Amino acid sequence: MMMPRLVPRWPAWLFCWRAACIQGASVRQKMWAGPSKIPGLGGPRGAWGTSPLVPRGSCSASSRTPEVTLTPERYPVRRLPFSVVSEDDLAALERVVPGRVITDPEELEPPNVDWLRTVRGSSKVLLRPRTTQEVAHILRYCHERNLAVNPQGGNTGMVGGSTPVFDEIILSTALMNQVLSFHDVSGVLVCQAGCVLEALSQYVEERGFIMPLDLGAKGSCHIGGNVATNAGGLRVLRYGSLRGTVLGLEVDNTGYDLKQLFIGSEGTLGVITAVSILCPPKPSTVNVAFLGCPGFAEVLQTFRTCRAMLGEILSAFEFMDAECMKLVRLHLGLSCPVQESPFYVLIETAGSGPGHDAEKLGCFLEQVLDSGLVTDGTLGSDERRIKMLWALRERITEALSRDGYVYKYDLSLPLDRLYDLVGDLRARLGPSAKHVVGYGHLGDGNLHLNVTSEAFSTSLLGALEPYVYEWTAGQRGSVSAEHGLGFKKKDVLGYSKPPEALQLMRQLKALLDPKGILNPYKMLPTHA
Template identity: 70%
Template sequence: VYLERYAVRRLPFARLGERDVAFFERLLPGRALTAQEEVKPFNVDWLKSVRGCSQLVLKPQTTAEVSQVLRYCYEKNLAVNPQGGNTGLVGGSVPVFDEIILSTALMNQVISFDKVSGILVCQAGCVLERLNEYVEEQGFIMPLDLGAKGSCHIGGNVATNAGGLRLLRYGSLRGTVLGLEVVLADGSVLDCLTSLRKDNTGYDLKQLFIGSEGTLGVITAVSILCPQKPKAVNVAFLGCQSFAKVLETFTTCRAMLGEILSAYEFMDEKCMELVERHLKLSSPVADSPFYVLIETSGSNSSHDEEKLNNFLEQAMASGLVTDGTVATDDKKIKRLWSLRERITEALTHEGYVYKYDISLPVGKLYDLVDDMRARLGQSAKNVVGYGHLGDGNLHLNITAESYSHSLLDAIEPFVYEWTARCSGSISAEHGLGFKKKQFIQYSKPRGAVVLMQQFKAMLDPKGILNPYKTLPSAPEWGLC
């Protein structure tokens, strides 16, 4: 449906031939998949909202293999879709037409871990949750965490500049990623895989690849700084009677919890209803219009509990919060987190999901949900809001029995115009991928987009890397 809607046409790349397949089978014996059944799952995204028709999946194990694959594709003008855990939400991780899928699934080796500095170096295909387990054994944690952790690859996380649940405390990947190894479109290997906290020798090239969604190069290895594992973690799950109270609770807890605050998430009552109904989870607090999840991470459990209790007492006494529960043991902490983390999954049970991932000034965050609900009325099944309030990041989701042009027309460009009026971002953390790339102008001025296209043309002159993604197609924009 997207192809039609945005009138996307296949660019004049070469078609995959028998000789090409033979080359790849020789290069990657047993790791060049062509059987339709094997290829199929790689063609469809996690949301089942976009589907390509690639006929070849390549599974290299080494950087040298990735380099040989790309050198060949570059010479033959074959388009390539780099794919990590395929958990992206904007159609960036699957082919649009017949692009060759380059999967990092077998590039899953840890290269090194330094216990003094906490610096991990690993291949791009390592699964985030496996890495977290690995460094946890040595007293550290990964600086990022997100709902898809069980499947997403660290290379994909970096390629999309994933945000997630720990950004409030440990900052973005732009600070924690110390080095990258990247294979460029022509197969040359760019080695920026250093493990230094500070390095001001020339331009920081790796930054350009962070968040470029596989359109400028294929990330093959990552060096990342892991924070120490906190000795004490507490989670509070609270009910609030209005969004204004959610906001006031945030400023109060930021002031009172200070350096131990590691997450401030919110969800509305509709979200709770859906996780209860579809996932059989039960709410630990009395029904409320809004719920807040607060996490603290610190080095001294009695200090942290004292801070948290002081805050909770004040929040209850002043009526900011009407009900709440606190967890200090791992099991209950996981249970509380799953209420928030599994909203995405619960939504998929409702039919088709229109997903929006918006950055806004925190005070206006929920106004967009209210306005959208009023606008759509009965034509949508659900309009829900949740997200990383501490980062000013709203996940706005709209569900309906099935996809319809008319509902989409009612949502877009309204949602983007609304966001642009508040100087927000139309994609806080999901990226633009295939589904959002035509809307970049709502968040970036024309001069910036033209410059991006110049970078793309410089680094990938034939445009073979993840085509049809991230940047708007050429006609409207003049370049390429």
């Protein structure tokens, strides 16, 4: 395939990105007047009553931070010839974001370490802009001075994309947390990129809507980070991916759909400063069934039956294996609500007629129990019980992180082969792994394969990679289903994409960020 030679012309700072809504011009003008707070709404995270994840990464200072090995000491990576931040730079940046240039080493510890505590940078500066204009000034300055920048949202990313590798300046969206507008007929929400997902959920739920995405990190992750990683999560089965629910750039109603380029670009092409997103109406009836299955074949058959019998009310179908259940019990003290089984599935329905949904769900449960696909199950329809059942699935990531060092693989695989790799790895790794677990969003063909060990081990890593990637490529699967590539997975992109596609990605990067200052060392493979 012939690739056009792209001439680097536009500096990165031009691409401070705001998604726009599809409303008429007058509404749009109002929406984009600025990030002023809607009276009585918005505000810092605490004011929204959100529940951040267990403090890790940027969530709070941690006394364990020094234990994490510096990224360049663990991985073969060389610092690129960016400038080093000088006293003059600090003074100039202080003029752009007065009082919000953080240089205190203690405050800088958490944002230098990822949530999984697997990578650690050594940034000496963190900036906290409040407005798009401030972000633009920062990027313009960094472009001129050749200073590398690491955009950071809630720092819950799983692939080492959110933390600096060396001394990149951390640009945090934490103070960009205002709702700009909400349209209570269309469900279009416009907000700054640093709004915490759970805060937004609460905001739109009070108005009869829900966010189209939901994930275990909702108490800490930012909507800008979600868009930057094209996060999947628990509602993809029903509402689709962010590529469908994030609305267009204001200048983007005709011609190429440029916003798609920024969704999933992981901070390597521009900084997302605001997002416009379509929220579906809040379902009036929600039910959750938590079921035990005797084998993975039965999990798959339950999924098929479920889709056929529940149809339009099915909103989530998640699975986890017995090892996951063991870990959430062991590390989080949660209890299994059904009899012990090799596999568990969580099915959520969301609809508008309680009688109608209950009847459908009842018929489905009767069918799967009678046919032996399911051996035991429990139902939840009130909020407290629904949350309790969801916690078993949502908190697996947290339980794993307490089990030791975690080797994480986020794969897309054909459904009938989805779980084979887990058993295969248990046999291959033997006692060198503490736990090998599989869980995920079955509805999207997404397997979260996780291996734990007491501490990082080069030999265990060698047994896992490239084996896992070759196995996945052999099934024509994807090596990164929803977590992105960040720093840790960038060199395996070639297993899922042809060289021509990688070359085109490099050319796009060079066009939008000619000096390569935006999130360097991330997403694109090191070698051409």
